[in-house]
Each structure stands twice: as structure tokens, then as C-alpha cells.
Amino acid sequence: MSRVYNFSAGPAAVPVDVLKKAQQEMLEWHDSGMSVMEMSHRGKDFISIAEKAEADVRELMNVPENYKVLFLQGGATTQFSMVPMNLLRGKEKTCYVNTGAWSKKAIKEAKIHSNVHISASSESTNFTTIPAVDSWDVDQNAAYLHYTSNETIGGVEFHSIPDVGDIDLVADMSSNILSREFDVSKFGVIYAGGQKNMGPSGIALTIVRDDLIGNVKAGSPSMMDYKNHADAGSMFNTPATYSWYLMGLVFEWIKEQGGVSAIEAQNVRKAEKLYAAIDNSDFYANPVELTSRSRMNIPFTLANAELEGLFLSEAKSAGLVTLKGHRSVGGMRASIYNAMPEEGVDALISMMAEFERTKA
Numbered sequence: 001m002s003r004v005y006n007f008s009a010g011p012a013a014v015p016v017d018v019l020k021k022a023q024q025e026m027l028e029w030h031d032s033g034m035s036v037m038e039m040s041h042r043g044k045d046f047i048s049i050a051e052k053a054e055a056d057v058r059e060l061m062n063v064p065e066n067y068k069v070l071f072l073q074g075g076a077t078t079q080f081s082m083v084p085m086n087l088l089r090g091k092e093k094t095c096y097v098n099t100g101a102w103s104k105k106a107i108k109e110a111k112i113h114s115n116v117h118i119s120a121s122s123e124s125t126n127f128t129t130i131p132a133v134d135s136w137d138v139d140q141n142a143a144y145l146h147y148t149s150n151e152t153i154g155g156v157e158f159h160s161i162p163d164v165g166d167i168d169l170v171a172d173m174s175s176n177i178l179s180r181e182f183d184v185s186k187f188g189v190i191y192a193g194g195q196k197n198m199g200p201s202g203i204a205l206t207i208v209r210d211d212l213i214g215n216v217k218a219g220s221p222s223m224m225d226y227k228n229h230a231d232a233g234s235m236f237n238t239p240a241t242y243s244w245y246l247m248g249l250v251f252e253w254i255k256e257q258g259g260v261s262a263i264e265a266q267n268v269r270k271a272e273k274l275y276a277a278i279d280n281s282d283f284y285a286n287p288v289e290l291t292s293r294s295r296m297n298i299p300f301t302l303a304n305a306e307l308e309g310l311f312l313s314e315a316k317s318a319g320l321v322t323l324k325g326h327r328s329v330g331g332m333r334a335s336i337y338n339a340m341p342e343e344g345v346d347a348l349i350s351m352m353a354e355f356e357r358t359k360a
């Protein structure tokens with residue numbers, strides 16, 4: 001068996017130790033006589049798995065008591081709709097910050113339900129910056145302000161939580177949740193799809209402050225109401241049990257690494273190395289303004305775009321895969337989430353140097 005270093009943006013690499021644990025437990029979880037995916041979600045075994053996952057993520061993120069942690073289906077994309085449907089509370093206006101492709105998708109859905117005010121946008125720099133927070137136009141009477149804490153496609157990340165006053169803050173943390181410390185108490189809602197930093201797709205984690213639950217817009221389908229999910233412990237319908245279990249294994253793994261602060265230190269090191277390799281070369285370039293660069297998704301271009309195909313095939317021969325940039329951006333993109341070991345980043349840096357030396 002030869003596992004590659006997978007730089008995919010999502011679904012993305014999962015820690016090998018997590019896969020091994022899942023493999024060990026595949027046919028029989030503990031003494032249950034069955035696989036987790038065959039268990040009733042109402043049985044005591046699955047309930048214990050579900051509760052442990054919740055307790056672990058609460059501990060890792062230091063989630064205050066007055067927040068619910070929900071394990072939902074439909075990915076982060078469903079949260080694009082659930083957020084306005086639950087948080088409008090009779091208001092019409094919402095504020096959004098547009099920092100790229102994922103912000104735009106969230107805005108598009110929010111427009112179905114609300115009158116979206118764009119508080120700030122980095123469109124004029126082709127989404128290579130974060131607009132200075134003191135320049136944001138925030139209507140304190142809007143229902144909430146939404147931003148994307150890491151733009152997975154553009155490789156742009158917020159390095160602090162924007163201070164926007166008393167308005168409820170909502171963040172799409174799909175691609176940087178658990179990669180760095182966040183003060184959950186600063187948010188009304190945090191949501192993230194599973195497949196970047198938490199394991200498999202098919203599940204989204206939503207952390208929502210209690211007082212924001214129970215106000216769903218009249219006429220909304222039951223599945224869109226946070227209250228139904230909160231009251232039922234995320235078992236309003238059959239949850240994505242196996243994904244929930246795997247997410248729990250990832251949370252355990254993060255705890256074994258020393259928690260979020262230890263993971264964050266590794267992520268800083270990994271990203272700094274890769275950016276240094278790019279910046280110290282005349283052949284590779286990253287377009288993002290220095291203070292807005294993502295630690296998770298690092299797009300880069302080659303001075304000679306005609307060499308892209310060759311770069312990808314040489315990378316693949318070296319066991320480094322899924323480096324092709326998003327179709328909307330071009331070039332390359334290395335996604336180096338929590339599960340990407342530092343050795344994978346080192347291997348990429350060596351391969352890049354060798355490619356530049358021999359092919360450029």
C-alpha cells in the first residue's frame with residue numbers, strides 16, 4: 001500500500017490514525033457485534049458515540065454552555081439557507097461580507113430570504129485581500145452579519161474575529177474550523193461542513209447560541225428549523241451516523257495532538273514554510289496580500305503556465321496529488337488542513353524546488 005499526500009480542498013485528507021481506528025472498528029464496534037453504520041441511532045452504543053463527539057468538540061472549542069452543537073446534514077450549503085431562515089426574527093435586512101467564491105454562494109442563498117446589504121467586498125482586488133474592518137458598513141439593525149472566515153478557493157483567511165459591535169456575528173468556518181483558536185462566545189452561529197477539517201462529507205457542524213433558536217421563519221420546512229434539531233439532539237431524522245462517528249474520531253485525534261492550540265502551531269509552521277518557498281522563488285507566486293493569506297489553502301501559480309500539466313504529473317509521480325487549482329482561479333492550490341502532516345508539506349517544497357531547478 002502506498003498512501004499519497006493528498007492536497008485536495010475537500011473532501012480532504014483524513015488523519016491516517018483515524019482511518020486505522022475506523023478500520024479496526026469497521027466490522028465490530030467495541031462489543032456491539034456490528035459496525036457503527038449498522039447501529040440504530042437510538043441505541044445506547046450510538047448515543048454514546050454521539051455524546052462523546054459532542055463533548056469532545058465542546059472541549060476542543062471551549063463552547064460555552066449557552067450554545068447548542070448540532071450535527072446536521074446537507075453540508076455547509078444548507079446552512080446558507082438555515083441561517084437566514086432562523087435568524088431573521090421578523091427582520092428583513094441582513095449584512096454580508098463578500099471575500100470570494102464561498103461568500104458569494106452564501107449571499108446568493110440569503111437573497112432568497114432577506115434584503116442583503118453588502119457591508120464590505122474585496123471584489124476590486126479580485127478577492128486577494130480582506131477589507132479593513134473599520135471600513136465595513138454594518139447596519140446594527142440588521143438581523144446578523146455573515147462572513148467567511150477562510151475562503152477555500154481564493155486562499156484568503158481572517159486572522160482575527162472582526163469586531164462588528166452588538167450585531168450577531170455568523171461565520172462559515174468550513175475550511176478553518178479547529179485549525180486555530182476561536183472565541184465561540186463572539187459568535188451567534190458558527191457552521192462548517194465536515195470534509196475539510198473534520199473528516200467525511202455529508203455532515204455539518206453548527207454551533208448556535210440558545211437565544212437564536214426557536215424563531216424560524218413561518219412556512220419553513222421542519223428540517224430547516226434549528227429548534228427541531230436542537231430539541232431532538234440532532235436526531236430529528238436519522239442523522240449521518242457514520243460521518244458523525246468519524247468526526248468524533250477526528251476530534252479524539254485532535255485532542256491527542258494536544259488540542260487546537262498545538263494544531264494551530266503546526267499549521268502556522270506548515271503554512272510559513274510553504275509561503276516562504278513560494279516567496280523565495282521567482283518561478284512560483286501567490287497573489288494574496290500578505291496579511292490575508294490562508295494557512296489552509298495556498299494557491300500558487302507557475303511563471304510559465306504551460307508547465308502546469310508537467311508540474312502536476314511530476315508531483316503525482318512524487319506521491320503528491322490533487323494540486324490543480326480551482327477551475328475559477330487556475331494555477332495550483334495546496335490545501336494543507338490539520339490532517340496534512342508536516343512531512344507532506346516538506347515533500348511538496350522539495351518537489352517544487354527540484355521542478356524549478358530542472359524544468360523552469
Ligand SMILES: *Cc1c(COP(=O)(O)O)cnc(C)c1O
Nearest residue numbers: 075076077102152172174175193
Ligand atoms: C466546502 C465549503 C462549503 C460547502 O460545503 P458543502 O459541504 O459542500 O455544502 C461552504 N463554505 C466553505 C468556506 C467551504 O470551503
